[in-house]
Amino acid sequence: MKEFLLLFRGTDTKPDYSPEQVQAQMQKWMDWVNGIAQNGKFNGGNPLFDTGVTITGTKKVVTDGPFMEGKEMLGGYISVSAENYDEAVAIAQNCPILDGETGSVEVREVRPV
């Protein structure tokens, strides 16, 4: 079993979402993670704040704030166990972030050292 990181970018919701829509979307996320957890493949994960700081180069230039457009913004990540990329991608394909035009999931295998 290998470990994969699923990185979520962009968003799946609109600012004018109604409470019922928020709830429906929330339930989708919970069902998705529940499903992974029930198969014993969920290792953990966290959301990230929208704010941040970047330090660049030898001069250690510090830049404030989010670094990019909304669709490139890293919103959170989870770690899953999977046999191979195909399985990890199959899990990622059901991620609710993909309900949004700008939503994307990046799948990366963790290289054990």
Added chain:
Amino acid sequence: MNRSSEKIYILTDHLFRHEAGKMVAVLTRIFGLPNIELAEDIVQDAFAQALKEWTFKTPENPAAWLMMTAKNKAIDILRRERHKKNYEEESSYNSQYEYSSIPIIENLFMHNEIKDSQLRMIFACCHPSLAYADQIAFTLKICSGFSIDEIAAALLSNHETIKKRIQRAKKYISDKNLKFDIPEGNELKKRLDVVLHSVYLLFNEGYNSGNKSELIRKDLCEEAIRLGLMLTENEYINQPKCFALVALMALLSSRFESRLNTDGEIILLEEQDRSKWNTELINLGMYYLNKSSEGNEISDYHVEAAIVAEHSIAKNFNETNWTRILQLYDILTKINSSPVVLLNRAIVIGKLSGAEKAINEIDLIPDVTKFKKTNYLFSAVLGELYSQVKKNSEAKKFFEQSLSLTNSEAEKKLLRKKMSAVS
């Protein structure tokens, strides 16, 4: 982050919607009615945060989490305001908001105070200066957490119309600087009547509307009952007529499942499968009908509920106590002698003394010629009565007229069926 693999997280139905109503009410009490949009923004913000966090860690008590988050955001805003003001004028700090003391705000987020704020909000949304159509849209938006599109779908309207209604209502309560309170004494009596009427209209939008979606219609009925129950829970407000209205709505709702068949056709009371009636709602209705009699006031809700209850306790259609129901209609006409009430009374007379008699009664209703031409119910009932006395051509004429006056598909199906029986 922890997540045991056994635990399944399911949110209770309408959790966010119901919490939205509570949160907006409490926040509006803190920031004042003119800042109701600030309250809505905070709620939206808290929901966005929930959406981000709960996937990874669902709170033990989601409702409490939402309230707590709303509270923290409110306190943040007040702290920022105080901070800014301190720079401007150190000596006299006066918040532009209703409340700015943290302990008071903590207190407003206590259970009883939340309920109190919700009631204040119902009274604000159902302010007598607003048209009923605006009241209903506004109540659904603010007290019930519906979005504009959801309201438009529920009320068979469109986005722009509903948006305008809500904006008009918001502007009114904010321009007039209305007090965010529960009226007292005589004022309460008057204002409560308006609130109850608005809640009942909301219920009827669900119960009688031509909306195709059963889910939406049921949703509106449940929402009206929820608002009605809220009124019964407060000892200053819970007058007998609040109980009577809840009783009426619960008893009517008990038949919700048996009113339409799988093809969306109306099943008449006579043919309804009474085993499908929701006994839980009947019991709830009977309980509140009983409570509504603790007083010397009789409202039309009392009598209407008593009439519906008569049907609820009849084992089958043939055992309906029409004599008792006619007595109730006689009482009702003294409180409310609207043409529709008189029409229903005539139907009951028909059950007791025959269709001929009922037709005569209908002809005695003031302005009946007008209603025959404009109200589908009148022509539908007359069509039915004429078909019972075998005057088929008359019956057909009325059914045809009725068909042209209703937009409801379910009603139309029923009318066509009746029409083919007399053709």
